[in-house]
Amino acid sequence: MSQSNESENWQGDVASEYRSVARNFSAESENRIHDLDVAQKFGFEGGLVPGAAVFGHMTHPLIETMGDGWAKGHRGEVRFLKPAYDGDELVIRHMVSGDDHLVRCFARGETLLAELRTGPWHEPPEAAPDAGEGEGSERPEIRWDNIHVGEPFGAFEWQPSVVENAEFAAQVADDLDIYAVGQSASVAEGARTGQGSDDRLQFSRSEKLPKRREAALVHPHGWLNIANRALTRRYLLPAWMHVGSDFRLHQPIRVGDSVDVRAVPTNKWRRKGHEFLDLTLAFVVAGAVAMEIRHTAIFKIAARD
Numbered sequence: 001m002s003q004s005n006e007s008e009n010w011q012g013d014v015a016s017e018y019r020s021v022a023r024n025f026s027a028e029s030e031n032r033i034h035d036l037d038v039a040q041k042f043g044f045e046g047g048l049v050p051g052a053a054v055f056g057h058m059t060h061p062l063i064e065t066m067g068d069g070w071a072k073g074h075r076g077e078v079r080f081l082k083p084a085y086d087g088d089e090l091v092i093r094h095m096v097s098g099d100d101h102l103v104r105c106f107a108r109g110e111t112l113l114a115e116l117r118t119g120p121w122h123e124p125p126e127a128a129p130d131a132g133e134g135e136g137s138e139r140p141e142i143r144w145d146n147i148h149v150g151e152p153f154g155a156f157e158w159q160p161s162v163v164e165n166a167e168f169a170a171q172v173a174d175d176l177d178i179y180a181v182g183q184s185a186s187v188a189e190g191a192r193t194g195q196g197s198d199d200r201l202q203f204s205r206s207e208k209l210p211k212r213r214e215a216a217l218v219h220p221h222g223w224l225n226i227a228n229r230a231l232t233r234r235y236l237l238p239a240w241m242h243v244g245s246d247f248r249l250h251q252p253i254r255v256g257d258s259v260d261v262r263a264v265p266t267n268k269w270r271r272k273g274h275e276f277l278d279l280t281l282a283f284v285v286a287g288a289v290a291m292e293i294r295h296t297a298i299f300k301i302a303a304r305d
Contacts, residue, residue, distance in 0.1 A: 015065070015096045016299035020057045022049045022107070024086035025171050030232065033239045042239070043304050049084040050115075051242035052228060056172035057219025058103045058116045061094035063176055068217045071252035076118030077245040084113050096251070108270075125289035126250050131155035142235035145269070147277055150247040153234050158226055158283075160218045165255050168219035178217045181255070202249050208212040215254035223247070227281050227295040230263040241298045243276075248292040253283060260284040266294070273302025 024034055024047050032038040034047045055078050062070050064095040084090065088107040095102040107113055132152035140146055162181050169179045224245055231237070253259060260283075267278040278300055283291040 006201065012304065013096055014093055015054050016061050016094045017063050018092040018094065020060070020090045020092065020173050022054065022057070022084040022086065022088040022090055023171065023173075024049045025053070026050050027086075030077065031237060033241055038239055039302070042301050044083055046085045048241065049086060049088070049230050050225075050228075051078075051080045051171055051244075052221055052224035054080060054084050054090075054105060055224050055245070056168065056219060057090055058092055058105050058114060059220040060172075060174055060176070061103060062101060062116075062118065063178060063217075065094070067178060068252045071220075072117070073120060073122055073216060073248050073249070075121035075246075075248045076116060077244065077246045078114060078116040080114045080242065082111055082113045105147065120209055121248055123232060123248075125248065125282070125292055128260075128285055128289050129262045129280065131260075131262055132264075139236045142240075144275055144300070146235075147265050147299075149265050149268060151224050152157050152262065155260055155262050156230075156233065158229075158259040158261050160222060160253070160255050160257065160259070162216070162255055165218055165222065166217060168222040168225065172219070172221050174221075179219050180216055215256050218253045218255060218257075223253070223283075223291065223293070224260075224295070226261060226283075227263075227279070227293050229300075230261055230281055231279055231295070231297065234263075235299075237299055239301055241301060242295070243298055244296045246294040249290075251285065251288065252283060253290050257285050257290075259290070262273065270284045273288070274298045275300035 005123070026034040027036070027047050033042070034050065035045045039047045058078070084105075084107060091106040093103075093104050093106070101117070103116040104112060105114040131151045132154050134154040165179060169175070224242070227245065228242060262282045264280055264286060265277055266280045269276050276296065277298070279295040281293045281295060282289050283293075
């Protein structure tokens with residue numbers, strides 16, 4: 001896929017415009033970049049809304065259009081260009097060109113906050129990273145010299161619950177039925193085909209047979225939230241920023257799945273006083289890679305002059 005800075009040349013139609021409100025539910029978290037006073041010391045207007053949450057808002061039109069079909073056989077990249085603040089009205093524009101999609105998030109007038117590009121991907125996943133040794137009882141504070149590129153982190157199990165998934169959805173004000181408990185397969189199909197809510201009936205009007213039901217899709221907000229968790233399980237990070245993610249979606253992750261989370265740092269670099277890292281992750285379900293993510297963060301933010 002093309003890089004986000006080529007989006008000015010995007011040739012496609014605006015399929016929809018969606019509005020939501022950003023909320024900073026992380027103001028009291030360990031990452032102090034979400035705190036008003038700390039963020040202002042780094043030159044921001046206020047505490048930053050997590051990038052994973054902004055991404056969650058941006059995926060609403062994709063799931064509304066494609067249902068859980070988007071979570072299989074697609075790849076994408078999201079780049080966070082400007083921060084979102086608590087109370088910002090987000091204007092999310094979804095553009096389509098053939099099988100490719102571009103989602104842009106604006107706030108505070110026409111300030112472009114983030115871009116998400118996605119399209120089909122049918123290549124097999126790469127081998128999951130090996131699991132390293134388990135994390136120690138005390139996490140070291142992250143530093144340039146204790147990030148060892150190519151050295152895997154200890155794997156951990158994530159089993160998304162109904163309550164956790166409801167929280168992922170609620171934090172981005174997303175009420176699509178596909179994230180609800182026991183949603184029927186026809187609801188997901190209705191999202192893909194544009195059929196109305198009558199498809200949610202327990203029995204088919206034509207066949208009078210029970211519709212197949214499957215566990216709810218884990219909200220995409222959760223995907224990147226867990227990628228963040230892989231990093232913060234390893235290190236203490238006093239103030240850091242998630243600046244982008246690339247991902248490959250091979251199969252949907254559902255509530256109740258047992259997910260083996262593997263992670264390994266694959267790059268680190270310095271630019272304009274900031275210190276960056278790439279963390280490559282694989283989410284493994286029943287022995288198969290369901291999702292691959294390359295997660296990019298500024299782990300040390302440049303001090304203001």
